[in-house]
Amino acid sequence: MGIRFTINGKEIYIHDTVVNSWIIVILLSIFAIVVNRKLKKANIDEKPTGLLNVVEILVEVLESLVKSVMGPTRMGFMPYIGTLALYLICANLFGLLGFTPPTSDYNVTLALAIITFTLMHYNGIKSNGVKNYAKGFFEPMAFLFPINLIGEIATPISLSFRLFGNILSGSIIMALIYKGLNSVSMFLTPFVAPVFHFYFDVFSGLIQTLIFSMLTMLNIANKMGDEPTEVIK
Numbered sequence: 554m555g556i557r558f559t560i561n562g563k564e565i566y567i568h569d570t571v572v573n574s575w576i577i578v579i580l581l582s583i584f585a586i587v588v589n590r591k592l593k594k595a596n597i598d599e600k601p602t603g604l605l606n607v608v609e610i611l612v613e614v615l616e617s618l619v620k621s622v623m624g625p626t627r628m629g630f631m632p633y634i635g636t637l638a639l640y641l642i643c644a645n646l647f648g649l650l651g652f653t654p655p656t657s658d659y660n661v662t663l664a665l666a667i668i669t670f671t672l673m674h675y676n677g678i679k680s681n682g683v684k685n686y687a688k689g690f691f692e693p694m695a696f697l698f699p700i701n702l703i704g705e706i707a708t709p710i711s712l713s714f715r716l717f718g719n720i721l722s723g724s725i726i727m728a729l730i731y732k733g734l735n736s737v738s739m740f741l742t743p744f745v746a747p748v749f750h751f752y753f754d755v756f757s758g759l760i761q762t763l764i765f766s767m768l769t770m771l772n773i774a775n776k777m778g779d780e781p782t783e784v785i786k
Contacts, residue, residue: 556569556572568658569652569653570653570654570655570657570658570660570661571655571658573644573647573652573653573654573655574644574655574661576652577640577643577644577647577655578640580643581639581640581643587604588604588605588608591604591605592605612635615631615634615635615638616628616631618634618766618770619631619634619770622767622770622771622774623770623773623774624774627774627777630770630773633672634766634769634770637665637765637766637769638762638766641656641665641716641758641761641762641765641766642758642759642762644656644661645720645754645757645758645759645761645762646754646755646758648723648724648727648754649750649754649755653724654720654724654758656716656717656720656761657717657720657721657724658717659713659714659717661717662712662713662714662716662717662720663709663713663717665712665713665716665765666708666709666710666712666713666716667709669709669712669768669769669772669773670708670709670712672769672773673708673772673773673776674686674705674776676773676776676777677689677776677777677778679777680776680777680778681777681778689701690702690705708772712765712768712769715761715764715765716761716764716765719757719761720757720758720761723753723754723757723758726749726753727746727749727750727753727754730745730746730749731746734746
């Protein structure tokens with residue numbers, strides 16, 4: 554299902570999850586451009602309608618979520634959390650269109666977890682300083698440093714495996730369900746399969762998006778420590 558081509562006699566294969574991931578990125582980019590153009594033409598004195606009304610609701614929900622989890626002075630993280638959530642929703646639900654969900658590939662989920670891991674420690678150092686940041690690895694006792702270090706390394710691994718495992722298992726279960734239904738009667742498949750799609754694709758995909766986004770916000774906020782009095786941009 555991927556793309557194969559040859560350069561200088563060497564065959565190169567691009568996995569379908571990478572192709573699908575780029576398709577999602579392109580579609581989301583087009584969506585952002587369309588919304589941006591509509592926003593520029595919109596009248597601020599009039600109530601938004603159609604697409605702009607939906608976008609406004611989504612932004613308000615996201616703003617409320619980030620504010621409640623990270624604090625009102627850390628709203629600067631909202632664009633990243635929003636982008637992450639939109640990508641994960643599309644990636645997790647991509648299987649409904651007959652494509653391989655990008656998040657069923659561990660390389661994709663690990664890359665997302667590494668981004669979160671990098672933001673955690675970068676903002677931890679930025680907020681607390683190098684000295685206080687390093688001090689946290691030796692608390693509450695200095696001999697616990699190896700355990701604290703392992704705990705930090707485990708964060709991106711647990712984040713990536715949780716998302717990867719749930720989406721991949723859902724895809725495998727749906728494949729088995731289709732095979733079982735077709736072996737009994739192909740007439741039943743269009744009526745029974747959507748019920749399982751709702752749980753293993755829609756419900757599970759949305760829940761995993763919420764969990765990954767929430768854990769990202771919590772981990773970043775915890776590394777930054779107490780909420781500052783000034784706004785983080």
